Amino acid sequence: MSQLSIAWCRDTLLPQEEPPEGQGGIVHWLRSRLFNSLWSSLLTLIVLMLFTALANAVFPWLANSVWQADSLGECRSILDGQPGACWGVIRERWPQLVFGFYPQAAYWRPLMAFGLLFVALGPILFQRVPSKLARFSVVYPGLAFWLIWGGSLWLGVLAYVGLALALLAFTLSRRLGMGLALVIAMMVAGAWWLRGLGPVAEMLEQVVAMRLVPVSSRDLGGFLLSFVVGVSGIAMSLPLGILLALGRRSSLPLIRLMSVTFIEFVRGVPLITLLFTGSLLLNYFLPPGTSFDLILRVIIMVTIFSTAYMAEVIRGGLAALPQGQTEAAQALGLDYWKAQRLVIMPQALKICIPMIVSTFIGLFKDTTLVVFIGLLDPIALSTAIRASTEWQGIYWELFLFIGSVFFVFCYGMSRYSIHLERRLKTDHH
Template structure:
């Protein structure tokens, strides 16, 4: 009996049970809602309250948006269209249709709109090799040339002004290479001093002479013709691009063992962080010329870019210092064990890890800087907010509010949301764990 039982009872499964459909509560949208919206009494209450708020907003704004008027030359024309249709007032988007060029370019000459548009288009390949690893690295030369090309396109005038400014950076790079055998510190100091001497002493006469010999240029546009999102992009992109490297240097200087360098960096950071940005903008507008040589005429937008850059760099330095402080001491010891000097250790080991840790804070500073460009309205530069006030002061659009501010807020949201998404992409790309 035992032998028969041994041969007839199977302890190893010979066939698999067919797959069963998961319960309704464990699949699809129902599962997602149960886990994310109704996974407890507090979550359920908050979900219901949120749905009520969304319903209230849609019920209030929906009819207003449904009665939108796009083709109108004034607010009175919008009101006439609503009256003829027997409808209450809705959204008069005709102001955007009528003043879009002004919101984008300010008072930039209309026949020269192609220049800021071309500068914006060229910015895409210039940022490509910096932001994305799959873009050919050979384009990095265009990234270095682009700031001077963009200045020439936007302001115009003689081509020798941006060329002369670029020659200062070339002279600094040459000094760094030639003096490197003497040591890292002398070469680094020379890389900063030589361009400054060139710009202060020789750049002006050289540009004047070359303009007389080869008068190459395009129509000049004064800074007071800039406005709208054009000026926000110019100040924002310039401040973002310049504040990051300057913030890195300030963060390293604050952690330096050299007392003089550390003291200068600490004083600069604490002073800038303790002063409101609007005060620095007034300084750029009214006082900065007093610190320049007599007879010097410095463009207002360039003065604002300098102050915005210094303001953002002080905050950037503290963000990066937080990333440096988060690194374990073993990383510094590993760099010393490999025999790397200070700059190689920072470039190859320390700074890449610190910047990866500080990515959220860095992008947060960038977003805040871009939104703070609206403060230039207080010194007479007509950013989108300033232009909206000018538009509403005209007789055609007096009394219009929401449409302008919704459009301006939406455009700012697109730029800021794009920076936020890129920071999340960068964090995912640089993640070294397997979570």
């Protein structure tokens, strides 16, 4: 009986061929995407008409822009009755919009702090950046504070000494229990910052003086103020939100009740109310003569507000994980904190990436609310510019410039979240 050789699958690939006629090119794309039905064609035509009308109204205004003008009157005389944008206000007032009333001779300090921010974020956001730079990421907050506000460098250095003492106290007292060790660590750090930091800094300053000219918080404004409040709130709300989410899911009734009460209370109060509380009411609860910087109070309130929302976002990611992940971590012999750090939290954060970035974007845009408590954010400065005699009556140019800067940074965060989702995607269908 002869054996037949039957090929069950092809061992060579067919050569690539051109698509059938009418199934490729721009005409097919337009027909399949924009004109594939009556309603789709109608909506496409309506949108095209709207875009055409918008372009006809905006393009001549932008094309006839004036940059070399020192006042709105001079700009209008150059335009001679023709419609056109007067960008001279941006050319003349951009330092005020960016830095507020920060001393002009010290512009290099916030610019250096802004540039070093990307160096500090490199090892956190990107895999290809050397991990050794993570040490600089730890040092950066104190360095940025010193660059922007000035004063003695020893204050920032000794603040890190307080963190080191807290870590040492936590390590030595960990056998007493995680909660008690955290309380001891916070007490040690607080005692150092309140009692030891100031005298030791003055003594070291007399030995080796390392100072920059101090800049008052009232001089900070514009986008510099928005970046300081926004970046500080973003950096602190994520770890605090993780702890609060774990507290809400804790098996200890007291910790769970405190976490739930904090989250629900803060989420039920508008941010502007917290800002007024930080700027007006907080001083009543402090000892007489205590000076508490207004921007620091705003950062604390913005962080508290964002932390409550971040905790709910992360709790949703934790709830989305199957119970088998926790059981698998327990089967490996991992304790609670190792299981959260190595197994549970990485997966939960990956699930929550879109909502985490959305919360960050909302927080960054909400920094403009500080205008209601007297801080000079870009919106407040634009109002002051429009009230001046040179630029009284100008509107669109200032708001378009401010909106464009916010859009660039918010869009950048959005694109990075998409990149991070693709990089961490491990499921293939």
